[in-house]
Amino acid sequence: MRGFSYFIKHFHGSPSSSKLLILLSISGGGLVAYADSPVDSRSNYSKSTNVEPKKKRILVLGTGWAGTSFLKDLDISSYDVQVVSPRNYFAFTPLLPSVTCGTVEARSIVEPVRNIIKKRNGEIKYWEAECLKIDPASKKVFCKANLDEALVGSNYFSLNYDYLVIALGARVNTFNTPGVLEFCHFIKEVEDAQKIRITVIDRFEKAVLPDLTEEERRINLHFVIVGGGPTGCEFAAELHDFIYEDLVKLYPSVKDLIKITLIQSGDHILNTFDERISTFAEQKFRRDGIEVLTGCRVLSVTESSINIKHKSTKELSSVSHGMVVWSTGVGTRPVVMDFMEKVGQTDRRALATDEWLRVKGCEDVYALGDCATIDQRKIMEDISSIFKAADVDNSGTLTIEEFRQVMEDMIIRYPQLDLYCKSKHLLELTDIFKDSKGNVRAEVDLKGFRRALAHVDSQTKSLPATAQVAAQQGAYLSRCFNRWDRCKSNPEGPLLFDKSGRHEFRPFLYKHLGQFAPLGGEQAAAELPGDWVSMGRSTQWLWYSVYLSKQVSWRTRVLVVSDWTRRYVFGRDSSRV
Amino acid sequence: MRGFSYFIKHFHGSPSSSKLLILLSISGGGLVAYADSPVDSRSNYSKSTNVEPKKKRILVLGTGWAGTSFLKDLDISSYDVQVVSPRNYFAFTPLLPSVTCGTVEARSIVEPVRNIIKKRNGEIKYWEAECLKIDPASKKVFCKANLDEALVGSNYFSLNYDYLVIALGARVNTFNTPGVLEFCHFIKEVEDAQKIRITVIDRFEKAVLPDLTEEERRINLHFVIVGGGPTGCEFAAELHDFIYEDLVKLYPSVKDLIKITLIQSGDHILNTFDERISTFAEQKFRRDGIEVLTGCRVLSVTESSINIKHKSTKELSSVSHGMVVWSTGVGTRPVVMDFMEKVGQTDRRALATDEWLRVKGCEDVYALGDCATIDQRKIMEDISSIFKAADVDNSGTLTIEEFRQVMEDMIIRYPQLDLYCKSKHLLELTDIFKDSKGNVRAEVDLKGFRRALAHVDSQTKSLPATAQVAAQQGAYLSRCFNRWDRCKSNPEGPLLFDKSGRHEFRPFLYKHLGQFAPLGGEQAAAELPGDWVSMGRSTQWLWYSVYLSKQVSWRTRVLVVSDWTRRYVFGRDSSRV
DSSP: OOOHHHHHHHHHHSSOOGGGHHHHHHTTOOTTGGGGSOOOOSOHHHHGGGOOTTSEEEEEEOOSHHHHHHHHHOOTTSEEEEEEESSSEEEOGGGHHHHHTTSSOGGGGEEEHHHHHHTTTTOEEEEEOEEEEEETTTTEEEEEOOSOTTSSSOSEEEEEOSEEEEOOOOEEOOTTOTTHHHHEEESSSHHHHHHHHHHHHHHHHHHTSTTOOHHHHHHHTEEEEEOOSHHHHHHHHHHHHIIIIIIHHHOGGGTTSOEEEEEOSSSSTTTTSOHHHHHHHHHHHHHHTEEEEOSEEEEEEOSSEEEEEETTTOOEEEEEOSEEEEOOOEEOOHHHHHHHHHTTOOSOSSEEEOTTSBBTTSSSEEEOGGGEEEOOOOGGGGHHHHHHHHOTTOOSEEEHHHHHHHHHHHHHHOTHHHHHHHHTTOSSGGGGGOOTTSOOOSEEEHHHHHHHTTTGGGGOOOOOSOHHHHHHHHHHHHHHHHTHHHHHHSOOSOBOTTSSSBOSSOOOOOOOOOEEEEEETTEEEEEETTTEEEEEHHHHHHHHHHHHHTOSSHHHHHHHHHHHHHHHHHOOOOOOO | OOOHHHHHHHHHHSSOOGGGHHHHHHTTOOTTGGGGSOOOOSOHHHHGGGOOTTSEEEEEEOOSHHHHHHHHHOOTTSEEEEEEESSSEEEOGGGHHHHHTTSSOGGGGEEEHHHHHHTTTTOEEEEEOEEEEEETTTTEEEEEOOSOTTSSSOSEEEEEOSEEEEOOOOEEOOTTOTTHHHHEEESSSHHHHHHHHHHHHHHHHHHTSTTOOHHHHHHHTEEEEEOOSHHHHHHHHHHHHIIIIIIHHHSGGGTTSOEEEEEOSSSSTTTTSOHHHHHHHHHHHHHHTEEEEOSEEEEEEOSSEEEEEETTTOOEEEEEOSEEEEOOOEEOOHHHHHHHHHTTOOSOSSEEEOTTSBBTTSSSEEEOGGGEEEOOOOGGGGHHHHHHHHOTTOOSEEEHHHHHHHHHHHHHHOTHHHHHHHHTTOSSGGGGGOOTTSOOOSEEEHHHHHHHTTTGGGGOOOOOSOHHHHHHHHHHHHHHHHTHHHHHHSOOSOBOTTSSSBOSSOOOOOOOOOEEEEEETTEEEEEETTTEEEEEHHHHHHHHHHHHHTOSSHHHHHHHHHHHHHHHHHOOOOOOO
16 A cells, blocks of 8 residues: 555655765765866857857846756756856855854855856856846846946846746845844845954954943943844854954953843744754853843844843843844845835735746746745645545545545645644544544545645745755756756646646755754754754764865865864964955 | 175174075975964963063054064063054065965965964053054154944053154055056055955956947956066066966956056066066066056056056057056155154155164154165265274374274174175275275375275165065064163174264164065066076975965965965965955
């Protein structure tokens, strides 16, 4: 009997080898070594202007995780590919907190987009520019290069597309808190991290100036972090290590005046992690002298103070600070907001796509990464069609055998069904038909079917705004584009319940490979697939090897290792450059 | 017979081992390894506030070559040392041209001042601030930290000193050419080099944008360098290598539109070097396609063009450019200018000091490095005193034997005498007394003495504004401070000709250890002591080893080597970070 768990396994085991990642990572990995193929220095780039006009034009906006991962595997022989992004490099953002304190240098985590392009034989055209406006009606994108206006030649240009891939990422979310944009630092771009590094050193230089009172020195050395998510916590840990491993030796006169405060609105920091990790992190931070304020909302930030409301006691307080780093959630970029209005998506945080990453409300536009969310189709919306499609003998009732025929397709089309069964600890999907006494019913009618699946949609989960999701989406979408012709004639997706035939592609399915929370002092916590929780020094080594394996090129891999080694031997540099 | 050459040798051989530098350098050198002594992490810094009040206070302004080299060897047990500099690091400036193109990273050539201080057990106090005003009357210096004004605590403070060491360096010299400050780049500070690197990449990104005409692309890719000295030439060579070894592979569509022009006002580039080197460099640049315009004066610079006058033909021309790097000579910083006025030194380029580096016109102030020039005492000003001091029998005439008694002191006090003898190819200093027919005269009177030495002062040379001079001056001055007490009772300087006794110290004497001119493509030229000229690949390796040996710490030494290696393996990075 082919049971539910078989399907699950079958589906999860295919089509990628991504489960091998953690193992491979220890050997230094070659999964993302696409940038390492031999360099072809011939001028292939200029040839691309003579490209056959029949090729469909794909325009990719953004070179972050989603965009780069899409470009990485795209079969460029079938498409004319153009890329626009204001950053001419791909940044390995999970190491940004390390850059803020000089554990890793900014340059070690970036790889030029053109390098990636060059190594794919130059068939992709890239322009360093910002996308100002997307016009889906005329299939046009308007761009502006962020270059010196005084230079000859216009910075404005427009591009036509046949398919548009929006991978613009998100901007920081201030929740409209007054003063955040003006007075806070962020950990979003490489420049942000560099600015934080200089600011920390500035605060120490300020604090040791003559003629300051002790209170003034204290305020300058009060570092506040808002947001107890993985980034905020990692930054707090990095900052603590930077200060207590390196800076106190150089500024010993003020070493007792330093304070780090972490403000979290929830009841615990790292609340997307397992509770054991939250607790471990809070205990570690407390031991390290990092003040953790949970259940606090930031009302406003000024240049020298931050105003807080303690949720439980409703108490208001104001704290003087030398620097605030804001690290809470993601917001929508203006160009995406503008586009959302055009396609009739308003009052949303991100672009809604279907499960195939197609933007809802317009043709030939795809969105992935932090700027998009997948609007998972509810099983209840299609319940009648599913019932009808499954009831092959048109008896008005569904037997278990009939249900079994559509089960695999249902799980692919509605992944919440899988999650629901797991949450109910059902061994087989057919157990869903058991009555309240636990007896298996031979058949159900539409009403019974509807009742059995009534709570499935409550398990619909939106994906987090992480590099992992974006990278998987990019890889998924390039696979779809690469197999377009083949899948048109041999669709491989689930059944179309409302009519005959199948979807061309399987919908995107996110495979969570786990997440890390480095906590400083060579300790880290990790949540790995299968609810495996790991904490301590060995986890930090796992973190090193996973992050190393995921580097985009051998160049950055070597640089990151040499940075880590340098930090061990010489400590972090405190020069203000 | 103790001859002239003996004195020369004797004098040149003492007191330092600096001649060993080039040899030592090949072994990786430990000459400047003072920053490598074991780290003492105890809080010695805070102890220094309880320092005995009897110690004289030395205030050092600047942490460049002169200031750092002074601090490096100063005996801190005898003085209370304070340091003020707007840069909290020492930068190895000879590698700045390498930083402009990413051959070496900025962070690899800097060492935090506090690191240097820490390793000297923290007895030096350092503040990151700019010196605004020096008041020699009240022995006070007024400073301002360049930190965010919004921070609590004043950025302004003043410091008292007993001895002041001015090592503020120079600023760029625009020769009042209009537009230079607004539209040119410089190679003076680390930030300048970083800005140049980003600008070069920007110009390439601009040149490949759609919708530009070929002429517009060409203008954006026209890089102009003004100044054919060692820095200008090295930058031209670096830029050429960056472009043709790395960037053309990433921007192949515009590779035929790139142009580099080097503008030199003199008739040859590298005109402070041996003629063979000038010629070699010009030929190499021509082969590389770098246009060298000699005998051209820049009249003005605008944001898109540079106006030139060809000196010989008086012809005027205007050239469109994408970027201009200005690298010509050194100018005076405002704070130094203001101080010069206070001590009665006007219409000068730099602070005049005597041969002991004491600023003329005020007490207890020393100046060294690019902000100062030594006003060499003329032999003719003292000719009567010398004659009188030498004429021990008061006969009114000087015998060769009598002259021989003061010869050593004269050479020490007036180094131009040494240069004069060399220029005249005299074997012995006493040959100066030969009459026009070459016969040795037994004795001379004052008139004859004056006539014999009449042209000596024409050999007085001012020192170039180089790192080598600054470093030697810093080391010299710290030796003087360290031996102050001893030399007061046992003066070791030359005779005071106008009265009895001796100078406390020998005057500063510059020992030229040679200079390098890297010309790109793994070729360099070098002028080494003894008129030894070396050119080609082996010289580049000599350059590598010398520059490596001169690094200020093992940290920077390791970083520079790893940068060079990285460049060999992966090329230079073109990410705009």
